[in-house]
Amino acid sequence: xxxxxxQRGRERRLQIMREAARLxxxxxxxxxxxxxxxxxxxxxxxxxxxxxxxxEELFVELLRGAHQDLRRRQQAAIGDEPDPVRRIxxxxxxxxxxxxxxxxxxNLVQFAATEERFAIVVRHNREVAIAxxxxxxxxxxxxxxxxxxDPEVLAExxxxx
Amino acid sequence: xxxxxxQRGRERRLQIMREAARLxxxxxxxxxxxxxxxxxxxxxxxxxxxxxxxxEELFVELLRGAHQDLRRRQQAAIGDEPDPVRRIxxxxxxxxxxxxxxxxxxNLVQFAATEERFAIVVRHNREVAIAxxxxxxxxxxxxxxxxxxDPEVLAExxxxx
DNA sequence: CGAGTGATTGACCGCGCGGTCAAGGCGCCC
DNA sequence: GGGCGCCTTGACCGCGCGGTCAATCACTCG
Numbered sequence: 152x153x154x155x156x157x158q159r160g161r162e163r164r165l166q167i168m169r170e171a172a173r174l175x176x177x178x179x180x181x182x183x184x185x186x187x188x189x190x191x192x193x194x195x196x197x198x199x200x201x202x203x204x205x206x207e208e209l210f211v212e213l214l215r216g217a218h219q220d221l222r223r224r225q226q227a228a229i230g231d232e233p234d235p236v237r238r239i240x241x242x243x244x245x246x247x248x249x250x251x252x253x254x255x256x257x258n259l260v261q262f263a264a265t266e267e268r269f270a271i272v273v274r275h276n277r278e279v280a281i282a283x284x285x286x287x288x289x290x291x292x293x294x295x296x297x298x299x300x301d302p303e304v305l306a307e308x309x310x311x312x
Numbered sequence: 313x314x315x316x317x318x319q320r321g322r323e324r325r326l327q328i329m330r331e332a333a334r335l336x337x338x339x340x341x342x343x344x345x346x347x348x349x350x351x352x353x354x355x356x357x358x359x360x361x362x363x364x365x366x367x368e369e370l371f372v373e374l375l376r377g378a379h380q381d382l383r384r385r386q387q388a389a390i391g392d393e394p395d396p397v398r399r400i401x402x403x404x405x406x407x408x409x410x411x412x413x414x415x416x417x418x419n420l421v422q423f424a425a426t427e428e429r430f431a432i433v434v435r436h437n438r439e440v441a442i443a444x445x446x447x448x449x450x451x452x453x454x455x456x457x458x459x460x461x462d463p464e465v466l467a468e469x470x471x472x473x
Numbered sequence: 474c475g476a477g478t479g480a481t482t483g484a485c486c487g488c489g490c491g492g493t494c495a496a497g498g499c500g501c502c503c
Numbered sequence: 504g505g506g507c508g509c510c511t512t513g514a515c516c517g518c519g520c521g522g523t524c525a526a527t528c529a530c531t532c533g
Contacts, residue, residue, distance in 0.1 A: 159479085160479070179426050196521095197524080201481075264422065265423040315509090357513070358512060361493080362511075
């Protein structure tokens, strides 16, 4: 799907993603033009379209990247904690501190939720999170540490937090 | 500041506000053009600009209107309840059910928070809400029903809910 | 050196946006 | 009827957007 890139190319790509994330989160998606992004990087417009098919695709990629990063953080925090209740608690705490450190990603997600075409991605991410929580809850029920209720419903509540 | 209007004019104005709120909340502010709004009302473009100076102003007015309506609802719910702790609880519950009933207003506020020029209005509304809460908390402290802490800080927490 | 290819430039395009305005309808009062 | 003022129309304007592309650069490798 994507081009083959040299090392230099991969760096440019990341550079664009970082700058775009910064501008999107500061001014908002619609008020940040592609021209703004390339201008603040002091490069021509073609550079942007060499690395990304469209402004929209770039944004979706930022969204997905943020979600992956968050999930990685959760899993690192949970580690090999055996108690499912503690696992859930650690996951929630990790998410909170992650969002605290990555305010700009938080802004991106918040905006994404207000526009249907991006909300789809957000919903998908949410479902992944719910699936994660469901697994822990089922473990908790098996061990008798959590009341036997519909795991899906409880998971929704956890993610809602 | 605004024009003088006949009864018919006031109705048109409300009609536009309702339709705009609907479209903004469904598709988002930027994806809803003034042309969309007037088209869905089957009127010419000039009608819009007869009643509103700009698309931006209309949005701000919707934001302010939503805030006023929410606040009215809170005050009605609180009524003459004497206990300050109960007052706060009733206020929070009223806010929750109001947002539940007015999802579209919720979407508007959510979007507004992502764009600086509108976030200013949201912050102002927030400050009003905090001022309200501060008053109740001070009452609570005087009566000894709430621990003696910085009322401002506690109020922030209440509004955060 | 020259060929090949990844990377870059910026003028250019078409479009749809927010906003304007001259013109005219409609209803009411004298 | 005639005049007045609220309201409506829609063609029109300028602009800045997302996106394209022919030309060119620059690095590597034989």
